[in-house]
Amino acid sequence: NINFSLNKNGEVVQMGNSGKMIFSFDNIIAHISNYFSLNIGDLIFTGTPAGVGECVVGDELEAFLEGTSMLKLEVK
Numbered sequence: 220n221i222n223f224s225l226n227k228n229g230e231v232v233q234m235g236n237s238g239k240m241i242f243s244f245d246n247i248i249a250h251i252s253n254y255f256s257l258n259i260g261d262l263i264f265t266g267t268p269a270g271v272g273e274c275v276v277g278d279e280l281e282a283f284l285e286g287t288s289m290l291k292l293e294v295k
Contacts, residue, residue: 226281227274235268262290 225233237244247265251257274280274294282290 222285224283225270226283227272228279232272233268233270239268240265 221237223235223237224231242250242265247263248257251263257263276294278294280290280292280294281288
């Protein structure tokens with residue numbers, strides 16, 4: 220039950236919880252590792268909760284796990 224969220228330009232646009240995912244982290248990693256070598260630092264994108272929207276050049280995105288910033292980038 221890990222809470223995650225995404226901010227776009229400082230505003231929360233997506234919030235979710237891993238407990239609502241269809242497949243567990245273990246199952247996702249096991250399946251992907253049949254096709255790719257996974258290394259520390261690799262990112263696996265699995266889908267998205269409600270709040271999908273357009274990103275344009277200049278938007279700033281920041282992703283959080285349990286309130287801790289894990290990824291921050293500017294759309295170029």
